[in-house]
Amino acid sequence: xxxxxxxxxxxxxxxxxxxxxxxxxxxxxxxxxxxxxxxxxxxxxxxxxxxxxxxxxxxxxxxxxxxxxxxxxxxxxxxxxxxxxxxxxxxxxxxxxxxxxxxxxxxxxxxxxxxxxxxxxxxxxxxxxxxxxxxxxxxxxxxxxxxxxxxxxxxxxxxxxxxxxxxxxxxxxxxxxxxxxxxxxxxxxxxxxxxxxxxxxxxxxxxxxxxxxxxxxxxxxxxxxxxxxxxxxxxxxxxxxxxxxxxxxxxxxxxxxxxxxxxxxxxxxxxxxxxxxxxxxxxxxxxxxxxxxxxxxxxxxxxxxxxxxxxxxxxxxxxxxxxx
Amino acid sequence: xxxxxxxxxxxxxxxxxxxxxxxxxxxxxxxxxxxxxxxxxxx
Numbered sequence: 001x002x003x004x005x006x007x008x009x010x011x012x013x014x015x016x017x018x019x020x021x022x023x024x025x026x027x028x029x030x031x032x033x034x035x036x037x038x039x040x041x042x043x044x045x046x047x048x049x050x051x052x053x054x055x056x057x058x059x060x061x062x063x064x065x066x067x068x069x070x071x072x073x074x075x076x077x078x079x080x081x082x083x084x085x086x087x088x089x090x091x092x093x094x095x096x097x098x099x100x101x102x103x104x105x106x107x108x109x110x111x112x113x114x115x116x117x118x119x120x121x122x123x124x125x126x127x128x129x130x131x132x133x134x135x136x137x138x139x140x141x142x143x144x145x146x147x148x149x150x151x152x153x154x155x156x157x158x159x160x161x162x163x164x165x166x167x168x169x170x171x172x173x174x175x176x177x178x179x180x181x182x183x184x185x186x187x188x189x190x191x192x193x194x195x196x197x198x199x200x201x202x203x204x205x206x207x208x209x210x211x212x213x214x215x216x217x218x219x220x221x222x223x224x225x226x227x228x229x230x231x232x233x234x235x236x237x238x239x240x241x242x243x244x245x246x247x248x249x250x251x252x253x254x255x256x257x258x259x260x261x262x263x264x265x266x267x268x269x270x271x272x273x274x275x276x277x278x279x280x281x282x283x284x285x286x287x288x289x290x291x292x293x294x295x296x297x298x299x300x301x302x303x304x305x306x307x308x309x310x311x312x313x314x315x316x317x318x319x320x321x322x323x324x
Numbered sequence: 325x326x327x328x329x330x331x332x333x334x335x336x337x338x339x340x341x342x343x344x345x346x347x348x349x350x351x352x353x354x355x356x357x358x359x360x361x362x363x364x365x366x367x
Contacts, residue, residue, distance in 0.1 A: 003365050003366065004365070004366040005363050005364065005365055005366060006363060006364055006365075006366050007360070007362070007363045008362045008363055008364060009360070009361070009362045009363070015366060027360050027363075030357070032365060033359060034359070034360040034363040035357040035358060035359055035360055036357075036358045036359075036360045039357075039358035040358070125360075125361060125362070126358050126359075126360060126361055127358075129361070151362070153362065154361065154362045
């Protein structure tokens with residue numbers, strides 16, 4: 001008699017009857033054993049600038065071999081990759097690419113890192129872990145862009161293999177996570193703390209959506225929490241929203257709103273706050289001590305880097321990040 | 325072109341031998357479902 005199983009990977013912790021698939025669409029109970037449906041089957045494979053992830057303090061101006069499979073642990077109404085994140089594996093084209101081949105291709109294309117991204121890497125956890133182990137043996141770094149909706153035990157195991165993580169902190173209210181994403185805020189905050197404790201280089205992305213999460217008070221509160229719990233050196237990217245998926249009725253984020261968010265972060269003591277998805281000077285990195293230009297960016301392109309050995313060329317201050 | 329019975333048997337034998345050797349060396353790629361990590365059986 002086939003038994004019921006409970007997935008313990010993400011905080012949803014789906015209970016699955018025989019032949020039932022989890023809410024992420026990627027894990028199935030077959031005769032009392034849980035299997036991954038996406039292992040070695042990426043639906044998106046690309047070579048991207050690391051700045052696209054976005055990582056601004058991690059090996060700037062290098063290439064990241066990026067992979068994703070179908071599925072997601074959340075169901076955000078604003079998802080920019082909903083065609084693959086909200087799809088079942090059998091509904092999207094994929095290629096067969098075992099972990100060793102991912103690393104081989106990454107090295108062939110001259111990528112310094114592999115990024116698990118586009119959808120939610122937690123859903124292809126086993127594939128990511130196996131790939132990351134091989135990558136590490138060959139000196140290729142591992143990074144992920146994730147929503148951080150993952151339980152502590154699997155995250156700690158994964159963190160041992162990760163060099164950097166960019167976590168989407170989508171808002172600072174439980175209401176937003178519940179109504180707009182179908183998840184909870186608390187596990188994401190816990191994941192951020194775990195990543196910090198495990199010494200994974202951490203950056204945070206906050207997509208600012210008009211009327212839904214652009215309350216200046218909540219943004220200030222969020223920045224205060226980051227400084228208190230993660231420190232002032234964690235870079236934050238305030239990203240401009242564009243109408244997608246189920247939120248097509250909202251306008252793109254006004255530039256003024258993003259500037260206010262940037263100021264709130266700086267006022268809270270965050271040393272490295274950026275604006276993304278829009279061309280501005282707030283894409284550049286400035287030394288937190290002497291305010292001189294360290295990295296000039298235009299979109300995903302790096303124009304100049306004024307760092308030597310991870311230090312500001314002007315005043316010699318060590319800049320937080322992974323630079324070599 | 326007509327294949328003789330002897331030729332057919334020859335190809336069949338060679339194919340089987342190659343398959344056997346690849347299997348023994350573990351070089352043949354077979355699709356096996358990957359068991360997930362982090363789950364438990366409900367009692």
